[in-house]
Amino acid sequence: MRTLLSFLAPHRRTLLLGLVLGLVANAAGLATPMVTKWVLDTLGSGEPMTRPIGVLLALVLVGALITLWQWRLLGTLAEQVVLDARTAMVGRYLRARVGDLHRRPSGELVTRVTSDAALLHEASGSIIGLVNSTIALLGTLVLMGVLDLFLLGCTIVAVLVVAAVMGVLLPRIAKATTAAQESVGRLGGTLEGTLRAIRTVKASRAEGRLGERVIADARDTAAHSVRAARISASVWTVAWTGIQLAVIAILGIGAWRAQRDLLEISSLIAFLLYAFQLMGPISELTQNVTALQAGIAAAGRIREVEAIGVESPAAPAAVPLPAHRPAPDTDQPVLAFRGVTARYGPDAPPAVSGIDLEIPRRGHTAIVGPSGAGKTTLFSLLLRFLEPEHGELLLDGRPYAAHSHYQVRARLAYVEQETPVVPGTIRDNVRFGHPDATEAEIQEVLRAVQLDEKVDSLPEGLDTPLASTEVSGGQRQRIALARAMLRTPDVLLLDEATAQLDGLTEAALHECIRQRAAAGAVVTIAHRLSTVLDADRIVVLEEGRIRAQGTHAELLASDELYQRLVRALRIAADQDVVAAAVA
Numbered sequence: 001m002r003t004l005l006s007f008l009a010p011h012r013r014t015l016l017l018g019l020v021l022g023l024v025a026n027a028a029g030l031a032t033p034m035v036t037k038w039v040l041d042t043l044g045s046g047e048p049m050t051r052p053i054g055v056l057l058a059l060v061l062v063g064a065l066i067t068l069w070q071w072r073l074l075g076t077l078a079e080q081v082v083l084d085a086r087t088a089m090v091g092r093y094l095r096a097r098v099g100d101l102h103r104r105p106s107g108e109l110v111t112r113v114t115s116d117a118a119l120l121h122e123a124s125g126s127i128i129g130l131v132n133s134t135i136a137l138l139g140t141l142v143l144m145g146v147l148d149l150f151l152l153g154c155t156i157v158a159v160l161v162v163a164a165v166m167g168v169l170l171p172r173i174a175k176a177t178t179a180a181q182e183s184v185g186r187l188g189g190t191l192e193g194t195l196r197a198i199r200t201v202k203a204s205r206a207e208g209r210l211g212e213r214v215i216a217d218a219r220d221t222a223a224h225s226v227r228a229a230r231i232s233a234s235v236w237t238v239a240w241t242g243i244q245l246a247v248i249a250i251l252g253i254g255a256w257r258a259q260r261d262l263l264e265i266s267s268l269i270a271f272l273l274y275a276f277q278l279m280g281p282i283s284e285l286t287q288n289v290t291a292l293q294a295g296i297a298a299a300g301r302i303r304e305v306e307a308i309g310v311e312s313p314a315a316p317a318a319v320p321l322p323a324h325r326p327a328p329d330t331d332q333p334v335l336a337f338r339g340v341t342a343r344y345g346p347d348a349p350p351a352v353s354g355i356d357l358e359i360p361r362r363g364h365t366a367i368v369g370p371s372g373a374g375k376t377t378l379f380s381l382l383l384r385f386l387e388p389e390h391g392e393l394l395l396d397g398r399p400y401a402a403h404s405h406y407q408v409r410a411r412l413a414y415v416e417q418e419t420p421v422v423p424g425t426i427r428d429n430v431r432f433g434h435p436d437a438t439e440a441e442i443q444e445v446l447r448a449v450q451l452d453e454k455v456d457s458l459p460e461g462l463d464t465p466l467a468s469t470e471v472s473g474g475q476r477q478r479i480a481l482a483r484a485m486l487r488t489p490d491v492l493l494l495d496e497a498t499a500q501l502d503g504l505t506e507a508a509l510h511e512c513i514r515q516r517a518a519a520g521a522v523v524t525i526a527h528r529l530s531t532v533l534d535a536d537r538i539v540v541l542e543e544g545r546i547r548a549q550g551t552h553a554e555l556l557a558s559d560e561l562y563q564r565l566v567r568a569l570r571i572a573a574d575q576d577v578v579a580a581a582v583a
């Protein structure tokens with residue numbers, strides 16, 4: 001509840017106005033039966049009926065206008081609350097630490113923004129609705145008491161029975177709705193993973209099995225929602241029947257009291273009007289309690305997003321790059337690890353330990369090692385996706401802690417092994433890191449990765465929209481390279497694809513590495529013999545530690561693991577040659 005209130009707090013003035021409008025509309029509604037009695041009392045009294053009928057009309061009109069205003073006000077507010085929640089969540093996701101984000105299925109994170117946030121719409125007006133309907137209920141009962149205390153007693157018995165049944169059933173609706181939302185979250189997670197790996201899913205003929213898992217969550221959602229709908233139906237039936245029975249009882253007892261002159265006919269009619277009106281606040285109470293419960297559950301799930309750790313809070317654009325930036329020919333390494341140990345969780349074993357490594361300002365450093373040796377972890381540390389547990393990293397001789405995440409990343413360019421294309425056109429993809437890049441700069445990097453002719457041949461050229469499925473693996477690699485080469489970064493971090501690359505892409509890759517290494521630093525996670533042979537220095541990793549460093553010739557002569565790795569790469573390279581010859 002506190003969480004839901006925190007979403008509403010910024011809109012308290014609008015809520016207050018909504019409450020006041022609701023109260024005025026209630027007052028108009030409550031006065032109507034009394035004025036109806038006035039109309040009836042004037043019958044045969046000789047008084048003109050125009051005044052009470054005029055008041056009646058005015059009440060209906062004012063009530064309608066105020067209700068319209070209140071609906072529009074609260075409807076707009078509800079959408080603002082949903083928008084605020086979505087904005088906060090999207091911002092949190094984008095500022096989140098990579099590790100924290102990856103611990104949750106992305107599809108589930110998406111459902112929090114889409115379906116959970118939508119539940120706040122109904123809930124945001126429900127607190128006002130609850131106050132309004134409670135006041136309307138109490139007001140109706142008080143006015144009924146004014147008309148006839150005996151009949152009020154009958155009504156209160158019916159209202160208490162209805163309230164008791166609701167007290168038991170409404171929490172069950174909340175439980176079912178929360179469970180349904182959780183199933184939708186799981187469904188989103190599984191479905192997103194399935195669609196992302198759709199090729200593997202189909203190739204493994206696993207559509208049926210995975211479909212079953214997704215449908216199982218959908219069935220779960222439906223089962224919980226059906227339970228909620230059935231309980232709601234029971235609540236409505238009990239409330240409706242209770243009030244109908246109360247009306248019949250009032251009619252019988254009221255007629256009997258009227259016969260004995262204990263009650264005026266006009267009062268009985270007004271009382272009956274109030275009895276019929278009772279259904280309004282009761283149904284409003286039910287709806288609002290249900291919406292509030294669903295909203296509280298959704299607000300809880302939305303607030304869980306705040307548990308996702310975020311990176312340094314400094315606003316990226318507001319952080320100036322350090323004035324201190326050494327001359328390019330200095331001997332000081334551009335990047336350095338000093339006794340770095342890091343792990344992925346408090347209970348996980350260290351992924352890398354005691355890393356001491358310097359990345360010179362110029363040249364190509366290749367990192368090699370068996371699977372799980374910690375190569376990707378070194379990149380994650382350099383890019384600050386992961387923070388060291390012990391030791392520190394230095395950029396231009398200054399600890400990473402003295403820079404913001406943004407400042408560190410502004411000096412690096414990164415090509416992922418999977419090299420995703422981002423939503424948008426080829427132009428958007430190439431200038432992703434530098435949205436202000438000029439046409440000439442874009443053309444230059446496209447030439448460097450040998451994509452210029454391909455782009456020129458497309459009818460829409462640079463403005464061709466890209467979807468990951470439309471781009472070949474090699475083209476994706478080259479687009480990612482072009483993106484990284486734009487505005488010559490100080491350090492190019494390249495996680496080489498393990499998949500076989502086409503000749504054009506491989507040649508473009510090596511040309512880019514060579515060009516960049518002549519002017520700046522290139523660090524590769526090398527999976528190809530040609531890349532290792534190209535490197536100025538090679539770092540051999542084993543079980544999270546640096547085992548050896550040196551040139552290819554030095555390591556080949558001195559390190560047994562390196563010899564084995566090169567042998568494996570050579571066999572892979574030979575296989576590539578055979579495959580190319582066969583093709």
Ligand SMILES: Nc1ncnc2c1ncn2[C@@H]1O[C@H](COP(=O)(O)OP(=O)(O)OP(=O)(O)O)[C@@H](O)[C@H]1O
Nearest residue numbers: 344348350351369370371372373374375376377378
């Ligand atoms: N996100 C993660 N959560 C938990 N442990 C991880 C995570 N990523 C890597 N590890 C662990 O950290 C260690 C180093 O992994 P890393 O991915 O750095 O190795 P690698 O040398 O890049 O392997 P590969 O060549 O197979 O990609 C491994 O033991 C791995 O299980």
